[in-house]
Amino acid sequence: MTNISRADVAHLARLARLAIPEDQLDHYAEQLDVILQSVARVGEVAAADVPAMSHPVPLLNVFRDDVARPGLDREAAMAAAPAIEDDRFRVPRILDEE
Amino acid sequence: MSLIRDNASVLASAIAEGEVSSEEVTRAHLDRIAAVDERVHAFLHVDSDGAIAAAKRVDAKRAAGEKLGPLAGVPLALKDVLAMKGQPTTAGSKILEGWIPPYDAAVVERLRAADIIILGKTNMDEFAMGSSTEHSAYGPTHNPWDLDRIPGGSGGGSAAALAAFEAPLAIGTDTGGSIRQPAAVTATVGVKPTYGAVPRYGLIALASSLDQVGPCARNVLDTALLHAAIAGHDARDSTSINAPVPDVVAAALNADVRGMKVGLVRELSGAGYQAGVQQRFDEAVAILTELGAEVIEVSCPHFEYALAAYYLILPSECSSNLARFDGMRYGLRVGDDGSRSVEEVMALTREAGFGPEVKRRIMIGTYALSSGYYDAYYGQAQKVRTLITRDFTEAFEKVDVLISPTAPTTAFKIGEKVDDPVAMYLNDIATIPVNLAGNCAMSLPIGLAPEDGLPVGLQIMAPPMGDDRLYRAGAAVEAALVDRWGHLLIEEAPAL
Numbered sequence: 001m002t003n004i005s006r007a008d009v010a011h012l013a014r015l016a017r018l019a020i021p022e023d024q025l026d027h028y029a030e031q032l033d034v035i036l037q038s039v040a041r042v043g044e045v046a047a048a049d050v051p052a053m054s055h056p057v058p059l060l061n062v063f064r065d066d067v068a069r070p071g072l073d074r075e076a077a078m079a080a081a082p083a084i085e086d087d088r089f090r091v092p093r094i095l096d097e098e
Numbered sequence: 099m100s101l102i103r104d105n106a107s108v109l110a111s112a113i114a115e116g117e118v119s120s121e122e123v124t125r126a127h128l129d130r131i132a133a134v135d136e137r138v139h140a141f142l143h144v145d146s147d148g149a150i151a152a153a154k155r156v157d158a159k160r161a162a163g164e165k166l167g168p169l170a171g172v173p174l175a176l177k178d179v180l181a182m183k184g185q186p187t188t189a190g191s192k193i194l195e196g197w198i199p200p201y202d203a204a205v206v207e208r209l210r211a212a213d214i215i216i217l218g219k220t221n222m223d224e225f226a227m228g229s230s231t232e233h234s235a236y237g238p239t240h241n242p243w244d245l246d247r248i249p250g251g252s253g254g255g256s257a258a259a260l261a262a263f264e265a266p267l268a269i270g271t272d273t274g275g276s277i278r279q280p281a282a283v284t285a286t287v288g289v290k291p292t293y294g295a296v297p298r299y300g301l302i303a304l305a306s307s308l309d310q311v312g313p314c315a316r317n318v319l320d321t322a323l324l325h326a327a328i329a330g331h332d333a334r335d336s337t338s339i340n341a342p343v344p345d346v347v348a349a350a351l352n353a354d355v356r357g358m359k360v361g362l363v364r365e366l367s368g369a370g371y372q373a374g375v376q377q378r379f380d381e382a383v384a385i386l387t388e389l390g391a392e393v394i395e396v397s398c399p400h401f402e403y404a405l406a407a408y409y410l411i412l413p414s415e416c417s418s419n420l421a422r423f424d425g426m427r428y429g430l431r432v433g434d435d436g437s438r439s440v441e442e443v444m445a446l447t448r449e450a451g452f453g454p455e456v457k458r459r460i461m462i463g464t465y466a467l468s469s470g471y472y473d474a475y476y477g478q479a480q481k482v483r484t485l486i487t488r489d490f491t492e493a494f495e496k497v498d499v500l501i502s503p504t505a506p507t508t509a510f511k512i513g514e515k516v517d518d519p520v521a522m523y524l525n526d527i528a529t530i531p532v533n534l535a536g537n538c539a540m541s542l543p544i545g546l547a548p549e550d551g552l553p554v555g556l557q558i559m560a561p562p563m564g565d566d567r568l569y570r571a572g573a574a575v576e577a578a579l580v581d582r583w584g585h586l587l588i589e590e591a592p593a594l
Contacts, residue, residue, distance in 0.1 A: 016417060
């Protein structure tokens with residue numbers, strides 16, 4: 001039922017922010033195809049009327065009291081940052097040049 | 099007494115009585131790690147200074163006459179997927195190499211509060227994706243029963259640390275069998291508690307609706323004592339169950355299965371299970387009957403589809419959870435040379451930081467969640483999840499616990515399945531249904547397979563919040579086997 005191509009892998013990799021090298025696309029295509037064919041078995045189950053289950057316990061929004069409490073201080077929160085500028089996380093440019 | 103071979107409860111009593119200090123016990127384990135871990139590779143990081151300092155604090159408390167908890171002063175191996183303040187925490191991934199968490203996971207807080215001594219962080223498949231610990235970015239862990247074989251996964255480091263007598267207690271996490279299958283192939287005990295029983299705050303998420311932290315040890319009572327130390331509500335985890343924890347320690351001490359109804363799951367044995375695994379399982383069934391349990395066969399027809407549903411639900415959740423590893427606020431960053439955009443840097447970072455199994459699962463999840471495929475894959479898998487949960491509900495109307503072999507085979511050779519993802523996934527065939535439904539389950543050793551001399555595990559499953567039943571049944575089977583053998587199975591492990 002599935003047939004994952006090289007182009008499909010490149011598309012998935014782009015969506016998932018993975019810079020998969022060109023020369024590995026075929027290998028991943030082959031593996032993803034085998035995996036998807038084996039999991040496609042879920043389609044054999046007649047389940048049209050069955051409700052979907054996302055979680056084993058009922059998911060209720062849980063609120064805590066709106067009371068200020070101590071959090072991480074800036075130094076601890078920034079300690080693992082790959083790049084810092086003026087006490088803030090420095091990130092690469094987010095917009096194109098033009 | 100032997101400081102490294104005795105069980106945790108024995109060591110805790112000796113420490114409380116002043117027969118031995120926690121520092122002596124801790125140093126004995128650090129020495130053992132130094133002697134054998136080069137061959138086993140159970141640990142990614144050993145915190146000798148922190149462990150000795152913690153042991154000294156326990157000894158000082160005792161000297162001051164303070165009352166100590168039931169596991170105070172006993173060393174433990176912590177799976178490297180739980181944040182521990184000030185100690186490297188990698189989840190077995192290069193993307194977190196060198197990351198030092200600024201906080202403790204809820205479970206780590208509880209271990210510290212119980213005066214349990216954390217020796218270090220154990221090896222695991224990257225982000226807990228795997229059944230062999232071969233997918234660790236830091237190299238595989240070796241099974242102490244045969245160093246050429248896998249110790250199971252993803253918590254192979256924790257199980258191997260127990261089996262190699264490097265620690266008497268360990269913490270694992272179980273998303274599809276990552277506590278139970280390593281326990282089975284190393285002749286140790288491991289429990290996946292009821293979903294929501296142990297807080298996940300500070301656990302690096304794989305699949306949030308399936309992940310559960312749990313206790314590991316070399317016998318059932320020690321496992322129960324550790325379970326009691328880590329279970330219970332925490333407001334920082336919105337899925338944490340706010341209800342009393344079943345008395346698992348009393349259940350382990352009770353060890354009586356007379357009148358207990360035990361269901362043998364027809365779909366989880368027979369074809370596909372190794373002959374010696376099946377043989378030991380059949381013997382365990384006979385033991386339960388001899389002990390006064392009533393064993394009947396039950397059918398859970400949708401379990402046949404559990405593996406397929408799981409390998410859609412898990413990748414879908416993990417593709418979303420692992421999006422946070424983008425190299426912006428912590429962890430690895432690659433390619434930030436001033437010329438590249440943030441998206442390019444993220445993609446290069448994730449390509450360099452993640453291993454092949456993680457990438458496969460992220461891409462499968464991305465596919466299963468994408469428009470046009472969502473209904474046929476993720477949506478359908480969620481419906482099958484409902485049917486599997488209904489199978490359990492119906493079965494538990496007839497029986498108190500369900501049983502099966504924990505894993506279809508004994509430990510396989512390192513390298514044998516590493517490039518065949520689907521063959522690797524089959525290891526989880528008997529453990530996955532429990533995670534999908536949110537039930538609890540235990541694996542305990544029941545003997546060696548005659549054909550290869552390697553350990554076999556029995557899986558006991560119970561309904562949500564029925565964790566005490568696991569310990570009652572498990573302790574009964576363990577006691578009968580110790581009667582027969584004169585010792586725990588782990589005592590037969592080869593000397594390292």
